[in-house]
Amino acid sequence: MGKDQFGRPAAKAQRHDPLHVQLMAKAARNERKNKPDANYVDAKLSRKILSIAQQQQDEINKEARGGLSSDDEEEEQTYGKKAGSAGGANKSFIPAIGGDSDEEESDAEDEGDFGTFDEIEIDQRDAELLAKFMPTAPREKKTLADLIMEKINAQNAANAAAAAAAAGGNDVAVVPEKRGPLDSVMDYADEDETGDNRPMPMGLSPKVVEVYSKVGLLLSRYKSGKLPKAFKIIPSLQNWEEILYITAPENWTVHATYQATRIFTSNLKEKQAHKFFSLVLLDKIRDDIAENKKLNYHLYMALKKSLYKSKAFFKGILFPLCESGTCTLKEAAVVGSVITKVSIPVLHSAAALLRLADMEYTGPNSLFIRVLLDKKYALPYKVIDGLVDHFLRFKMDPRPMPVLWHQAFLIFAQRYKSDITPDQKQALLELLRFKTHEGISPEIRRELVNSVARGEMLPEPADDDMLMDI
Structure with missing residues (x-):
């Protein structure tokens, strides 16, 4: 029987391609498979896109309602509503266009923790007890405007004294005050660029005052x-305090306050940052809560950002x-929830506890103190002793203590x-x-009785004697 002349072409068709040809073909298939879809966003x-759509919808709603702005709506969003609720994402928390990408990502991560703090519920009796510990003469709060006004009045008084001495022809020497960052030559101006009748630092260049007055106007609408x-x-x-005063921080929007807190927390030193926190941020937070x-969500995030400079936070916010x-x-519950969420250096936490223990007591x-103790840090013995003295000083106080x-x-x-x-x-x-306290004191007694104090020897196990006898 002769050779099969028609078998060879079939055999050739079953042969594998060279390896490099197979790899190139596979890469081409993967490239086609991984090619992004033109319709994917x-x-x-x-x-x-959602942010633009939300802004357009706000404008439509504003026209329909006849005057309520979208800023007023967003200021009503608070941590009573979470970003990830069952009904979908909260639209007011959509990152704004033009912001930095890392800022958008960090905000999205923080939205899940926003608003998760324990509500404090007290009965009428505890409320009356707390009222007894409130000071009769609360300390007057001071804002950035008050600080600048003091400097302006002091400078004007010094100038008036110098002018009176020169006019009188006497030899009384006027000792110049020690100059600081706020002690430039200042006087009263008729009106600033924002239209507010208030004193302005006149030692600065008029161009600087004009620029930062316009910046303040922008921040009031930001x-x-x-x-x-x-x-x-x-x-x-x-x-920087004078320049910040020109921008009128009391008129900033909550969005501008958050962005300003990010900038000042990152770039100011501890001593300067605590001034910003106490003179600007604290008043904005308290006014919004009242x-x-x-x-507001943005003010809550600003408060959380400020805690990354923990020393300045304690001196400018907490104390x-x-x-x-x-x-x-x-207010205490809001600030306490921020302290709970953010890690604080041990020494700063210990110093804050010692300062709180020595303060005049309020609820x-x-x-x-409870929030900081619950962080379970290893505290120095000096702080432990201070806390013990804090509790013991109420031993002979005739007033019952609140819960x-x-x-x-x-x-x-x-x-x-x-x-x-x-x-x-x-x-x-x-x-x-x-x-x-009928519900808490037995637990405290049980913890103390069953504990081994500092310097005490641990009790030996009861089974040791039995083992020796054997």
Whole structure:
């Protein structure tokens, strides 16, 4: 039988292609497979589209209602509503167009934690007890405008004294005041660029006053986008307080306040940052809580950003709030929730606890002490001793203590019962005879009785003697 002349072409068809040809063909298939769809829109572009659509819808709604602006609507958004609710994303939390991408991502991460704090519910009896510990003469609060006004009045008084001495022809020498960042030559101006009748620093260039007055006008209407470069350089200026005063921080929107807090927290030193927090940010936060009974989302995020300079936060936010004598439980709950969420250096936390323990007592002080103790840091013995003295000083106080004080006492006993001395342990047990709470005091006693104080020997196990006998 002869050879099959027709089998060879079929055999050739079954042969594999060379390896490099197969790899190139596979790469081409993968490239076609991974080629992005022309109709696909990524997440960042989707956010921008939704933001534009929201702005257009706000304009339509504004025309339909006849005057209510979208800024007024967004200021009503607070941490009573979460960004990730079941009905979908909260539209007011959509990142603004023109913002930095890292800012948008960080804001999106923080929205999930926004508003998650424990509401403080107290009965009428506890409210009356807390009122007894409020100071009779609250400390007067000071704003940035008040600080500038003091400098202006002091400078005018010095100029008037010098003029009177020169006119009288006497030899009285006027000692010049020590000059600081606010001590430029200042006087009263008729009116600033924003139309407000208020004193303005006149030692500055008129062009500078004009520029930053316009920046302040922009910040009073700011909603989204990039801030002017003239505003971003303020932290690097020696007289940054004067320049900031020109922008009228009391008129900033909540969006501008948040962006300003990010800039000043990142670029100011601790001493300067605590001035910004106490003179600008604290008043904005307290005013918003007093007006709306809750805090705006952007101001909450500004408060959270300020805690990244923890030393300045304590000096500029926490301590002035406690020393004001008018701190409400709502304000304390908001600030306490921020402290709970952010990690704080141990030494700064310890110094804050020691300062709170030495302050004149108010109800919010106990709340802040409880929050800081609940972070479970290893505190120095000096702080432990200060906290023990804080609780013991109320032993002979005839007033009954509020439940917040007993809660802070319980947290201290649970977390640091092994760090107190035997004498302190006995003193705290004796304190429970004078200051009792039917639900909390038994728990405190149980924690102290079953603890091993600092310097005490651990009890030997009961089974050791039995093992030796065997």
